Amino acid sequence: MPLSPKSEALSGLYRNCLFRSDVRVNVHDQVAHELADHVLRWKRGAPDAALFKGELNQLTVYALQYGADVEVVPSPFDDFALVHTSLQGGAEIEADGHTLNVSEGRTAILAPRDRLRMRWYAGTRQLIIKIPNALLRAATAQDAAHETGLVPGYLVPRELNLQWDLLVQSLLGLLSIEQASSVDPSWRDHFERNIALFLLAHQPTAPLSPVAPIGSALEAAAHGHGSFDDYAGASRHTDALLEYANAKLSAPVSLEDLANAVGVSVRSLNALCQRHFGVAPMTLLRNMRLDAVRAHLLLAPNASVTETALAYGFGHLGRFSAYYQARFNELPRETQRKSGVL
Secondary structure (H helix, E strand, O other), rough: OOOOOHHHEEEEEEEEOOEOOHHHHHHHHHHHHHOOOOOEEEEOOOOOEEEEEEEOOEEEEEEEEOOOOOEEEOOOOEEEEEEEEEOOOOOEEEEEEEEEEOOOOOOOOOOOOEEEEEEEOOOOOOEEEEEEEHHHHHOOOOOOOOOOOOOOOOOOOOOHHHHHHHHHHHHHEEEEHHHHHOHHHHHHHHHHHHHHHHHHHOOOOOOEEEOOHHHHHHHHHHOOOOOOOOOOHHHHHHHHHHHHHHHHOOOOOHHHHHHHHOOOHHHHHHHHHHHHHHOOHHHHHHHHHHHHHHHHHHHOOOOOHHHHHHOOOOOOHHHHHHHHHHHHHOOOHHHOHHHHHH
């Protein structure tokens, strides 16, 4: 079962409440002390903040809520990455120019090098895991001279949500056990490395080495030979794809348009998307449009569902509703009701 704010698995974490407050200045200071210095801008809604904390060997786990709609602009992280899971509500996150719509139940991994901006919707509660770069290096036997390898920001693919949820629930279970008895430190170390390995292994573009020319490797992968990890520069293709798709969320786009924007054949584009995103290119575009619709409906709960769907390229409203329900397990009007306005 996916985690929710009332999941029994969170009971160990909830035993250690660092603060509850409706005083805006106090909230900023407490969160900055635990996570990172940041600018906090309060939007609509009344502050109802709370922060809970649990610690293992190297990992630190938090549950954080602001109550109100807020914008958070932290300084880039120096020696750690953050994993954000939306237990309730959602957020829009921009990491080094890439926008992530973190809807309820989704998980974002954040390792920005230049800029991070987060918009938390009112009523959002996030589970946050702080992962030191030293753990990421240890997971891949790298020394301090190497990069950790995490891209600035990405979402855990939906098809891996179950595996990630199981890992996180086991992690939360360790926090509960820690209250009552000791757990072998070497076993905790092993478990924490597995968390880091999961994140490194399932990001859109893993660290690559220049073994083969880009074009030949793409074509080889499309024909079932070789691996996308065998060439340098795949990140340029995935970045180009996401940048083009984000720019065309409201415009008619064909499969050929996507392939031309990336600079590869249609077959290569299909292989690229299946390898890095687990879906076909047009399905990826549709999911990005659905995520954009949901983010808009959460931010503007009085908006017309029909007009919003049309604005993001959904000309057939019946299919739009079916796609929306399949992706989010709710209808658009139900999303709007979550804001408490309807």
